[in-house]
Amino acid sequence: MRAVYVQDINPDRPLDALAVGELPQTPLPYGWTRIRTRAVSINHHDIWSLKGVGLSADMTPMILGTDVCGVLEEEPQGHTGLKAGDEVVAYTVVGADGAGVLAGERRTILSEKYPGTMADETQVPAANLFAKPANCTIEEAAALGTSWLTAYSMLFSCDHGAQVQPGDSVLIQGAGGGVSSAAIQLAHAAGLEVFVTSRSAEKLDVARRIGADVAVRVGERLPHKVDAVLDSVGSVTWSHSIRSVRPGGTVVTCGATSGDQPGAELTRVFFQDIRIQGNTMGSRDDFARMLRFVEHANLHPVIDATYPAEYAKDAFARVMSGNLFGKVVLTF
DSSP: OEEEEEOSOOSSOGGGGEEEEEOOOOOOOTTEEEEEEEEEEOOHHHHHHHHTSSOOGGGOSEEOOSOOEEEESSOOTTOTTOOTTOEEEEOOEESTTSOSSOTTOOOEETTTSSOOSOBSEEEEEGGGEEEOOTTSOHHHHTTIIIIIHHHHHHHHOTTTSOOOOTTOEEEEOSTTSHHHHHHHHHHHHTTOEEEEEESOHHHHHHHHHTTOSEEEETTOOOSSOEEEEEEOSOHHHHHHHHHHEEEEEEEEEOOOTTOSOOOOOHHHHHHTTOEEEEOOSOOHHHHHHHHHHHHHTTOOOOEEEEEEGGGHHHHHHHHHHTOOSSEEEEEO
16 A cells, blocks of 8 residues: 655654655554545654654654544444444544553554554554544544644643633744644634744734734743643743743643753742643543534634645655644645
């Protein structure tokens, strides 16, 4: 089958580790099912895999991809409500809260141990399949798995999020990325006051159009302190995040695209009782609630660009450039 995959590990030139070609189909584990892939979005997780972060050379070739929208090939056993031919999306965490592995096996995301979603066919635990939101296109639905789930969990999860409520205020660092663009839309739809930062005036304008109430340059002082901050940027924005949250507020981090060794600002953290919360994606229940929210509120993920799978290197290069707003999608 045709796939986009890691052919080797290259920390310095990750695009050289990317290949598009034919790979054999792997056996279907018990309790899993196949879907015909239609669209997959690119995430920073895929780029880290090319660099060998979380993926060793002896695991290659490994199919990339942690999101998918496709068509169910046959009705999965024991799964009510879905049938062959339905358009579906998948929760791609395996183990722990996700389904699909033997007891005791550690939690992974597709493309870490099991093949990812960037192939003509995707294998996924049947229990992790959900109907595509009716209001979304296939390309939009392909963006919901990682970025939108992460943004939803960062905002609303009781266990791993800011636990904000309508009327609260939130600062979202780094307008333009998949998580931040999702968080802007979700927060606006939930009745939050939304602050956004970026170094790009163009991205700030787009952020305002999709729901930001206040959009300022990175590091610029806000009109008032916020109840929560979502930070996926890391070193460049961390000090601003800590200084922008109110005493007793929460800073949620899900990534460090600009580096993971900022000044800790510990004195400010403990003196102002600031809660620091880490987040990696979200639970299967979070995913189900997020899908309902997207459909009910008629939300549409921002798609920056769409490429046929054969042009995966061009698509990855666009993501790596940082010159985008929203998600880059591959179609199959």
